[in-house]
Amino acid sequence: MLTNDNTVTRSIRLLIAVVGGYLFTDGFIGLIGVSLPYLGWAQSEALNLAILLGLLAYVIIMIWAISTVRLLFTTVAIFASSAAMIYGAPLLVQA
Amino acid sequence: MAKLISKQFRESLTWFHTWLGIGLAAVLFAVFWTGTLTVFDKEIDQWMKPELRIAQPGPVSLDQLVLPKLSEFDPARESEFWMSAPRDRIPAIRVLYEDQDGESHEAMLDPRSGEVLDLTDSHAGSDFFFRFHFMLHMPGIIGYIVVGLAAVGMMALVVSGIFIHRKIIQEFFTFRPQKSRRRSSLDFHNLTAVIALPFHFLLPLSGLFIFASIYFPWSLGLPYDGNARGLNAETSGYEYLAVPAAGQPGPPVERIDALVSTADGIWLAEEGKRSSRADWIGIFNYGDKNSYVIVERYYPDNRVSIGPDQFSFDPTTQEITNRFSPEPVHAAMNWLEGLHWVQFDHWPLRWLYFFAGLSGCAMIGSGMVFWMQARIKKGTEDSVSVRVVRAMSVGAITGIIIASLGFFIGNRLIPKEIDITGVHRHDLEIWVFFLFWALSCVHAALRGREAWKEQNMAIMVLAVVTVVLNWVTTGHHPVAAVSESLWVVLIMDVMILAGGIVAWWVALKMRDASPGTAALRPVIDSPNRSPN
Amino acid sequence: MAHLTLIIASLLGLFGTASLALCQQRHWKSVMHADLSSASKSLIRNSGLVFLLLSLVVCIQRDGAGFAALLWALIFAVASLITALVLSYQPRTLRFLASAYSALSGSSQNSR
Numbered sequence: 120m121l122t123n124d125n126t127v128t129r130s131i132r133l134l135i136a137v138v139g140g141y142l143f144t145d146g147f148i149g150l151i152g153v154s155l156p157y158l159g160w161a162q163s164e165a166l167n168l169a170i171l172l173g174l175l176a177y178v179i180i181m182i183w184a185i186s187t188v189r190l191l192f193t194t195v196a197i198f199a200s201s202a203a204m205i206y207g208a209p210l211l212v213q214a
Numbered sequence: 215m216a217k218l219i220s221k222q223f224r225e226s227l228t229w230f231h232t233w234l235g236i237g238l239a240a241v242l243f244a245v246f247w248t249g250t251l252t253v254f255d256k257e258i259d260q261w262m263k264p265e266l267r268i269a270q271p272g273p274v275s276l277d278q279l280v281l282p283k284l285s286e287f288d289p290a291r292e293s294e295f296w297m298s299a300p301r302d303r304i305p306a307i308r309v310l311y312e313d314q315d316g317e318s319h320e321a322m323l324d325p326r327s328g329e330v331l332d333l334t335d336s337h338a339g340s341d342f343f344f345r346f347h348f349m350l351h352m353p354g355i356i357g358y359i360v361v362g363l364a365a366v367g368m369m370a371l372v373v374s375g376i377f378i379h380r381k382i383i384q385e386f387f388t389f390r391p392q393k394s395r396r397r398s399s400l401d402f403h404n405l406t407a408v409i410a411l412p413f414h415f416l417l418p419l420s421g422l423f424i425f426a427s428i429y430f431p432w433s434l435g436l437p438y439d440g441n442a443r444g445l446n447a448e449t450s451g452y453e454y455l456a457v458p459a460a461g462q463p464g465p466p467v468e469r470i471d472a473l474v475s476t477a478d479g480i481w482l483a484e485e486g487k488r489s490s491r492a493d494w495i496g497i498f499n500y501g502d503k504n505s506y507v508i509v510e511r512y513y514p515d516n517r518v519s520i521g522p523d524q525f526s527f528d529p530t531t532q533e534i535t536n537r538f539s540p541e542p543v544h545a546a547m548n549w550l551e552g553l554h555w556v557q558f559d560h561w562p563l564r565w566l567y568f569f570a571g572l573s574g575c576a577m578i579g580s581g582m583v584f585w586m587q588a589r590i591k592k593g594t595e596d597s598v599s600v601r602v603v604r605a606m607s608v609g610a611i612t613g614i615i616i617a618s619l620g621f622f623i624g625n626r627l628i629p630k631e632i633d634i635t636g637v638h639r640h641d642l643e644i645w646v647f648f649l650f651w652a653l654s655c656v657h658a659a660l661r662g663r664e665a666w667k668e669q670n671m672a673i674m675v676l677a678v679v680t681v682v683l684n685w686v687t688t689g690h691h692p693v694a695a696v697s698e699s700l701w702v703v704l705i706m707d708v709m710i711l712a713g714g715i716v717a718w719w720v721a722l723k724m725r726d727a728s729p730g731t732a733a734l735r736p737v738i739d740s741p742n743r744s745p746n
Numbered sequence: 747m748a749h750l751t752l753i754i755a756s757l758l759g760l761f762g763t764a765s766l767a768l769c770q771q772r773h774w775k776s777v778m779h780a781d782l783s784s785a786s787k788s789l790i791r792n793s794g795l796v797f798l799l800l801s802l803v804v805c806i807q808r809d810g811a812g813f814a815a816l817l818w819a820l821i822f823a824v825a826s827l828i829t830a831l832v833l834s835y836q837p838r839t840l841r842f843l844a845s846a847y848s849a850l851s852g853s854s855q856n857s858r
Contacts, residue, residue, distance in 0.1 A: 149433030162437050163448040164543040170426045181370045186226040387767040387830040409826040412819050518812040566820035
C-alpha cells in the first residue's frame with residue numbers, strides 16, 4: 120500500500136500529521152491539564168506536565184500518520200480521539 | 215532493531231525526512247543561525263552600542279546610584295520599577311519603568327556615575343537577533359507560528375532521522391571526505407546530527423514550551439476562563455506576592471542593597487557556595503504607602519534553571535514579608551527553559567553552545583547539499599526543483615550570513631544622530647539587514663551554480679569591511695582593545711574574521727570542484743576501502 | 747582549579763570517544779593497519795565507556811548536576827566531532843592510544 124503512495128496521498132499524510140497532530144496535542148493538554156487536579160495536583164503543575172507530554176505526543180502522532188499502513192484507520196483514530204478530548208476537557212473544568 | 219523496523223516504515227520516514235527537511239531547511243537555518251548568534255547577544259550589544267563598552271565594574275550600590283534618581287524618570291505613581299546591577303556579561307545598571315503615560319522604558323546607567331547612558335539606537339543582539347530567532351521579524355504571531363511548526367518539524371526530523379539511519383552506531387564516527395560529494399555530505403550530515411542529538415531534540419522542545427501559551431491558547435486557557443496567560447501568572451509569583459496599593463502617598467524606598475544581601479545570604483545558607491545571587495530587584499506600588507520590594511533570581515548566574523524565585527520585603531521595616539519558589543514539575547521545566555535561554559554565567563558552556571549551534575547550521579547545510587547531490591546523481595541536475603533548491607540553499611545559508619554582516623556594517627555606517635522624521639534608527643539597520651538578504655537571494659537565483667562560491671567570497675570581503683569599520687568608527691582596533699581590556703570587542707572582531715576565512719576556504723574549494731564536475735566522478739562505495 | 751577540571755573532563759571525553767571509535771574494526775584498521783581481535787574490542791569499548799563516565803563525574807563535581815548534564819553532553823559532541831575528523835584526516839594521531847590498548851590486551855597485533 121505504501122509503495123503505491125503518490126504525491127496526493129503523501130500530502131494528505133503530511134496534512135493529517137500536522138493538523139491532526141495539533142488538534143490531538145491541544146485536546147491532550149486540555150484533558151490532562153484539567154484532569155490531574157482531581158488527583159490533588161496544583162493547576163499549574165498539571166498544565167506544565169500536560170504541555171511536555173502533549174508536545175511529545177505531537178511527534179509520535181506525526182510519525183504514526185506518516186508511516187501507517189492503514190491510513191484511513193489512523194486518520195479516524197487521530198481525529199476521533201482529538202474530538203473526544205476537545206469535547207470532554209471543558210466538561211471537567213472545576214468551577 | 216533492524217527487524218523491528220520494516221522496510222515500509224523506513225521508506226515512508228525516508229520520504230518524510232527528505233521532503234520535510236528540504237521544506238523547512240531555510241526556516242530552520244535562519245532559526246539556528248540567529249539562535250547561535252543570540253548565544254552571544256549581550257556581546258553583540260556591546261559591539262553595536264559602543265557606549266556599552268565599559269570595563270567590568272566592581273560591586274555597585276543601587277542605594278547610591280539608582281534610588282536617588284528614580285523620581286527623575288518621571289514614573290507613574292503606584293507603578294513598578296525593576297533594576298539590575300551589572301553582571302558578568304552586562305557592564306551597566308539596567309532600570310525598567312513606566313512613565314506617566316503608561317509607556318515602558320528601559321534605561322542603562324553608567325555603573326561608575328549612575329548617569330543614563332546615551333546609547334546608539336540599535337536593536338543589536340538582544341533585541342533583533344534574539345527576537346528574529348523566534349518570530350522572524352514577521353508581523354503579529356505569523357512568525358511565531360512558522361517557527362513553532364518548524365520546531366515541531368525539527369523534533370519529527372530528529373526522530374525520523376534516527377529510524378532511517380541504517381548504521382547509527384557503526385558509522386557514529388564516520389566521515390569520508392575523500393568519497394563522492396554525495397557520500398561525504400551525507401556522512402557530514404549524519405555526524406553533525408548524531409553528536410549533539412539530545413540538543414537537537416531538547417532545544418525545539420523547550421522552545422515550544424516557552425511559547426506554549428501562544429501555540430495552545432485553547433487548552434492552556436481552559437482552567438483560567440480562557441486566559442492562556444493564566445498559567446504564567448500562577449507560576450510567576452508576582453500575583454502570589456502582590457499587595458494592593460493603599461492609594462495614599464508613602465515614603466520613598468531608600469535602602470535596597472541591604473535587602474539584596476539578606477536574600478543572597480539566605481540562598482547561600484540554603485544552597486551552599488554554588489548558590490546563585492539575586493539579579494532583579496523590583497519596587498512595586500512606587501510612591502504609595504503600601505510599596506513593597508521583590509528581590510528575585512530570574513536569570514540566575516550559577517545554575518541552569520531560570521524562573522522566579524523570590525523574596526518580598528517591606529521597605530520600611532526591612533523585614534521579609536513573603537517568599538515564592540517553584541513547585542517540583544515547574545522546577546524541572548525551569549531547567550528545560552533555562553537550557554534554552556542560556557542566561558547563566560558559564561563561559562566554557564556558552565562557547566560550547568555557540569559551536570554546537572554552528573555545527574547544527576552545518577547539519578542543515580550538508581543536508582541540503584546531500585539532497586542536491588542525490589538528484590544530480592539521478593541525472594536530474596537541470597530540473598527545476600534542483601535549481602530552486604540550489605538557489606534557496608544559497609539564499610538561506612550564505613544569504614543570512616551576508617545579511618548579518620550587512621546589519622553590522624549598517625550599524626557602523628548609519629550616524630548615531632541621524633534624524634529622519636518617522637523613521638527609527640534601529641529600523642534603518644534592520645532594513646539594511648533585509649536589503650543585503652534580498653540582494654543575496656536575487657544573486658543566488660541569477661547565478662545558479664556559481665552563486666555559492668561568489669557569496670562565500672563576498673562573506674570574506676564583508677567580514678574584513680565590518681571589522682575595519684569598527685576600528686575606524688570606534689578606534690577599538692586590536693591594540694586599543696587589548697590595552698583597554700575590551701576583550702568582548704576583540705574576540706568578536708576575531709570571530710568575524712575567522713568566519714570570513716572559513717568562507718574564503720569554502721569558496722576556494724568550490725573552484726577546485728564545482729558540484730557538477732564532482733558528481734560526474736564515479737561513486738566509489740566499496741565498504742572495505744580503508745581511508746588510507 | 748576550575749580550568750584544570752574542565753581540561754581533565756575534556757581530555758577524558760576525547761579519550762572516551764576515541765576509544766569508542768577504536769573498538770570498531772573499520773577505525774582500528776585505519777589507525778593500525780591490522781585486524782582488531784575480539785578480546786581487545788571489549789577492553790577498548792569498556793575503557794571508552796569508563797572514560798566517558800569519569801568525564802561526567804568530573805563535570806558534576808565541578809558544576810553540579812544541572813550544568814553537568816549540558817556540559818558533558820556538549821563535551822561529548824565536540825570530542826566526537828574531533829575524533830571523527832582526526833580519523834578521516836590524520837588517523838595516525840590515534841596510534842599511541844591504539845598501541846597502548848594493544849599492549850594492554852597482550853594480543854599479538856602485528857602492525858605493519
